[in-house]
Amino acid sequence: MSETDTPVQQNVFGEPLDLCSEKPLTGWFRDGCCNTDEGDRGAHTVCAKVTDEFLQWLKSDGNDLITPHPEFGFPGLKDGDCWCVCAGSYARAVEAGVACKLYLSRTNIRTLELIPIEKLKPFALDLS
Secondary structure, rough: OOOOOOOEEEEEOEEEEOOOEOOOOOOOOOOOOOOOOOOOOOEEEEEEEEOOOHHHHHHHHHOOOOOOEEEHHOOOOOOOEEEEEHHHHHHHHHHHOOOOEEEEEOOOOHHHHHHHHHHHHHHHHOOO
């Protein structure tokens, strides 16, 4: 692989990471996927389908994703939107009993450094 090639990042199953959301456009790189790198201190790696309850809790936890910020092209999130949320925030939401559903095929494998797969599976929308 040359230095200009970007490796395809993997989901929690070790497969190529699926798209999380283009409307609204999400991701650390605003590429629609929960891709990450060393500069992503928040580890925006969990593809969550947010709920009002989760968004309100997240705001109280210090991350307001409800308020629009048009100057940054951010429309604000609403119930049912998909978004790459920080793994640490998601882990705290699980512990607080307010975690929303998520997509494992769209969640970056790096999430497993902070949250065991067993804690994610009960919230998965894409397990049969």
